[in-house]
Amino acid sequence: MAGAGHYLGFVLIGRLVQGIGASMTMANSYAIVTDIFPANQLGRAFGIEGIFISLGALAGPGMGGIILANLPWGYIFWINLPLGLVCLIVGSITYPKQMKSKKQKIDWYGAITLGLAAVSLYILTMQINASFVRMTALLIIFFGCGWWFITVERKALRPLLNLTIFQNAVFSKSIIIAFISFIVSYFFTILAPLYLQLVLNYSTQFTGLLLMIAPLISIFASPIAGYVSDRYNQKVEMTVGMVILIVAQLGLLFLTRRFEPYYFIAISALISIGTVTFGTPNNVLVMQSVPDKLRAMAGSTNSLVREFGLVLGTTISTLIFYRVLSLVGHQTVSTAIGVPITAIMTAQRWTYAVGLLLLLVALLIIIHAIRKGLRK
Structure with missing residues (x-):
């Protein structure tokens, strides 16, 4: 549908349908893996799944570039048809046939309220350079829609999001x-290309x-992490991983254009x-x-x-990056193109500093969970 569209609106509708299908796949993948593999192999199973996620991240940009360089732009969507067909065939062959599920009614009211919250958040993200009054109004609308969704789900017989799941302390903290x-993680995703192209040229x-x-x-680290998860304390491994992320975030604060691209490669690793x-x-x-x-x-909550x-x-x-640039x-x-390199570096550091504070909060939550577990 998206590939056949000649108008932006038609393409967006096609992308909406694709998004719904992708959300169904992503929401159920964790549950399917957990149901198929025993508990003592679950870490390795998720590690192997991580390999294919990484392969997709590697192959996607490359395949997209080849298609756009040699074929009309619509083929960037048409390629999903044969790939999706292969997935359907493999899934029908490999998934267990004895698994049965009861038909349940969809919580349409909850779905509508969640959709309104998502739309309000989307509009909010499109207005990051708006006035303080408009931003405040949009924030009130977003939190209002979120509160409405939670209220609806608490009263629903078969809720779209079962809020009782958050009563589990391990689940909630995780x-x-x-x-x-x-x-x-998306701080780096957004800012890294700007640093590489606008600062390092x-x-x-x-x-x-x-x-x-x-x-x-x-691709190489995921199965190792999965193996360790099956054999050792998972909370300790999480702590080690979070410490590594904090060290990497500290490294991002000291990007100075020196020792490049080796410094960037080390941080990426x-x-x-x-x-x-x-x-x-x-x-x-x-x-x-x-x-x-x-x-x-x-799985769907994850x-x-x-x-x-x-x-x-x-x-x-x-928001942080462009507000600092403006100051x-x-x-x-509203664009980093043509902005002095020193200004870009300053805005980048402030943004990564906020990310560092958030990771430190996450580390404190992990440490608190470990200590609470030891006291029991």
Whole structure:
């Protein structure tokens, strides 16, 4: 549908349908893996899943570039048809056939209220340079929609999001920590290309190669992290991963254009290793902390906070970065192109400093959870 569209509106509708399908896949992947593999192999299973996620991150930009360079732009969407067909065939062959589920009614009221909250958040992200009054009004609308959604779900017989799942302390803390890590991870995703192209003046091609380092390292690090998760204390592994992420975040504060691109490569490697070392055992804890009947709910919640973290991380990093640029330049700035390098570096450091504070909060939550577990 998106590939056949000749108008922006038609393409956006197609992308909306794609997003719904992708959310269904992502929401159920954690639950399917947890149901298929025994508890003592779950870390390795998530580690192997991480390999394919990293392969997708590597292959996607490369395939997209080849398609756009040789074929009309619509084929960037058409390529999903044969790939999706292969996935359907493989899934129908490999998934267990004895697994049955009861048909349940969809909580449409909850879905509508959640949709309104998502739309209000989207509008909010599009108005980051708006006046204080408009931003405040949009924030009130967003939190109002969120409060409405929670109120609806508390009263629903079959809620879209079963809020009782958050009464589980292990699940709640693991989800909160994951949410913080997702937010901070997108600080680097947003700012790294600006640093490479506008500060270091690297070409688009070389920038793309450097940005592929993190997923490439994840391919090798994910199964190792999964193996460690199955054999040792998962909370300790999470702590080690978070410490690595904090060290990497500190390294981002000291980007000075010296020793490049080797310094950037080292930081990318640390971020990749820290992410899988933290993320794999965290996923195991999230899925094993809930009863079997709530696994799908736990997996979908994990996917929800990841996507919410993407949006919030993008919004917060962009807001801080351009607000600092505006303060340094004494005028409203909406693009980093043409801005002095010193201003870009200053805005970058302030943004990464906020990310560092968030990661420190996540580390404190992990340490508190470990200490509380030892006292029991």
